[in-house]
Amino acid sequence: MNYNVIRLPCAAALLVSSAYFPSRAEAKQQNRILIIYSSVDGKESANVKKLDLLAGHFSSRVTVRKDTDVKASDMADKDRVIYYGQTKRKLNQKLVALINDRKEPLISLGYNAEQFSRFAHLSLKRKENVYQIHSNQEKTGLSLENGLNVLDVSGLKGQALVTYKSSDGQTHPFIWKTKTSDYYIGLTDLLNDNLITAKQLREAFGETPGSTLLYLRLEDISPMSDEKLLLQAGSFLSKRNIPFVMSVIPVYLNPETGDKVYLSDKPKMVKVLKKLQSMGGSVIVHGYTHAYRYSETGEGFEFWDAKADQPITEENAEDTPAVLEKEQNFPNETAYQSYLRPYRDNENTYTKTKLKLAIEDLTASGLYPLSFEAPHYTMSEQGYKIASDYFSSIFGQVQLSDTTWKTSGTAPFLTTPSMLHGMTLYPETIGFVDTSDQNPLGDIEDHISRMIDFEGGVAGGFYHPYLGMKYLPELVDQMERIPNGEWLDLKKTKQTVKTDKVKITTNGDGTIHVENKLNAFTEFVKHHQQSPLEKALWILSAVVLLFVVMFVMYTFYLRATLKKRIFKERRNLG
Template identity: 35%
Template sequence: MRKKQLLIWGLFCIVLLVLPFHISASETDKTIIIYSYEEEESLREIRILDSVIGQFTQDFLVIADTEVKKEDLLDVSHLIYVGADKVQIPENVLEAITGFNGKFFAVGHNIEQLKGHFTWINVDDEVLSGYVEIPNNDYTITLSEERIIYQLAEGTYSTIANTYNDTNSSEKFPLIAYHENEYYFTGQSLFSPFGEVLAEGLYHFYSNKEASHIRYLRLEDVHPLMDAKVLREQAEYLKEKNIPYMVAVIPVYTDGDRTIHFSDSKELTETLRYMQKNGASILLHGYRHQYRSSETGEGFEFWDVENNRPIYQAADEPAKLLEDFPSKEAYEQFVKEGEAFEEAYIEDAVLKGVQELVAHRIYPLAFEAPHYTMSQNGYQILSQYFTTYVGRLQLTDLFWESSYSPLYKSTPAFLHGMTVYPETIGFIEADVEDSLQQMQANIEVLQLFNQVYIAGFYHPYLGLEGLKEVVESLESIPNASWLDLKAEDNKVEINDIRIESKDGEIEVSKPFFASTYERKVFFDENLIYFGLAGIILIILISSIVVKIRKRTKVNR
């Protein structure tokens, strides 16, 4: 009996120890983001939030209010509502929200409709915002243009960020206010820097996250016409500094009738392999980095910039526009066929790009779209082959200029499983005198945020001295670590080629010849050895024949 009592008591103690862990874990297990919108353009706001939320959790659902079912909120610990436009929220959504008792974050319009929640909020009016301050950071961000926010009446809430419109005025308005488990972002747009400030609110909302400052450097637009000596000099400098970095590689250079592959530049491929061995992680930066007649590095490969739309046709075909079709239905059929063309076009570019780099024993771990432009359909296609994306994100198919970069690595739903490593501080522009100073100013601002990638890129053709200035600027960041992409989990898989990285090591699985290009490279690189082997074989056979003939004569 005593043994039985001890056993029961022991089991009870175990339950007491385990139960709090499960309760704590469930608090951040699942998030649902419900959004209301009217205009397609407003979907940009949703994708900004999507890219921001992906840095805090990967267990989340993004869903329009018209698609919500009551069971969608079961087992949800965090609810985020985004009013991208002023609309009437469906009654069934309001009923489901009313019964929600987890953490709740509301953004933008329609806060007054969320009955049963946010009773501590009274909206007085709309006001203009010109400056944002985050009290904990003791820093003010000047907006490039005024933004409209909702003005809250005084109440029992606390604030994470405030805003005001006149530096001479003492009147401040909450940008992020919270009371107990409810948070409200009063802004009506999430474009920079509001999205970054929202991330600070979410850092508070997901209170189990640790502060982290990570820096990375990327060498950009390395193509077969790159000066190998210039690149090697920079690679040796970065090796000496023991700095991990990325290299965005374009396998083919083209300009008019001229086309150059890495097979035409042995010294450059040797340099890239040296870099890969000594701190560099390779990115596939498109295949040609151009679409129509533009030079490699200047053109847009995965976006028809002349017509501001996805790649729907071959580059040498006259562009078909809406006005060229007899009806809207006929144009929609063209777009449908165009999306199928885009899929084949992207697959071909990615396949050739990976095959050609692999043929030279250069192994890409991630993808970066030229000029950061790619359609939403393009991201879905790309996600079939890459788990990792680097750079900024295009938010809509309406216009390519609408891009966004989250502050931290993230896994947005619209990347279909890919993780984005953002670029946040810009780059050195050859014809802009103060571009380094602008990068340094961006670094100063970004250090104020809790979770942030302080990341930029550099064009190697600008020389070693400029690179040193960028590196020194990044090294000046206190308590920041360097990102080594090879140490992250990355996977590239297309046809019979599989490339994986983890803990700093790269594993490659492929056939001996993964492409006709690789077969040609192999025989070209080993032609001299085949020639020598042939000569030796001929000499050997000749000597054997001579000996046989001599023996024959002796026997006679």
């Protein structure tokens, strides 16, 4: 499988980049979605962001507002409204009136739906934790390993879509479709709903499941990876006619010595990566060092301070990070935001520098990244906003909280949520081969079964090349048992990756367009001066070089002087 690279003059590159955008923008413009939420503290909780992830599949224009902030102008141009009551509360009558005046169907989740006229007769009977549910579209029940908290309601007229049975054998509905095509979903916790909300939103938006998108990432490829094992894995996938993704880290950081090994220092690895890039592999940026402070590449976090469990606070990773104070220590939110501002400025500089260096280092080596994957899927929302200036898409899962990295999530399908500021998410849904488990492929098999049941989503996972070929063929076989599956070829989608000196675009035909303004020597010097020791070595090298040049010039001067004197003496001797 071959690909073409076209290096464009500046004007032509700008023409192409303005004409093509990622495919996410094409089919979603007809839906403009407003999500209104009620939460305990009025902030976007992880559950709200999970709903944003799900809604982003149906529209690239999703707006999220807390209930007390909604204005008539927010609703004026929206095609669909989704209300999510995560907590019980008396809603503002202005908000209720705005929703009641709408003619379009309403989707309501959780509490407070009975305050809207179309759900006026709804009453909450109880909240229960259930382990098996039944959909009217499926013949068999669905077992839930971790259970599900559902709201048992009554009083709605229409069709019960999903039910459960209580201990007394009675059937209780918790998801309804009314006669006016309004939907009620009796769930308050969306982080563990096992694809249920996604299915109901798909029905509410009238989407018919299509083919399932499959992708496989070769993960954590750094300058210190084994290029032979990488070539073996990539060649196997190429022979199976499977396009694949390569998550590349341009710099390896040794945590004990602080030494860095650059991809440019490993010509054999670069040669293998370029070969695989021409055999169906697509490069994506997996951080710059995949490390923060003194952690090892591939093990550490890069865009989140995992030790303090907080966003990055220092512009220079070698500086001791400040531990952020909690919001409750401030008199109001304005004071807290003012306190955070300088730290966010530092995070902004740090993140921009890392992303820029990663893209430009790879490009300088003839490797053309088409997307981004945050190390360990961790990043603040400001981090995602910054990343959206460089990338049109992102792979994996996303962090759903700005207070801890331990809450993450994804969607079962392609999505462009508001929290990613325009980036399309290619979700990781089936996991990876975990050799610490007795059955390394066990979890993947379970997740694949769920994606078979879901239909038309994304079955994405990753594989570490250092495992060799022991598990890769079986993993591919498992993925290909998904009916109507199609492998993702990132080069045949529309992508944009850019810095102020590099622009890489694809228009969907498999061709990579590259605009490259990098000066090789200047960029090498600039990109390879990261630590004070390295800066000192560069200065020392320059001083030594200067003395060598002066010594050579002085030697030539002495030789010229000596020749001149000898010539003069010979003339005098006659």
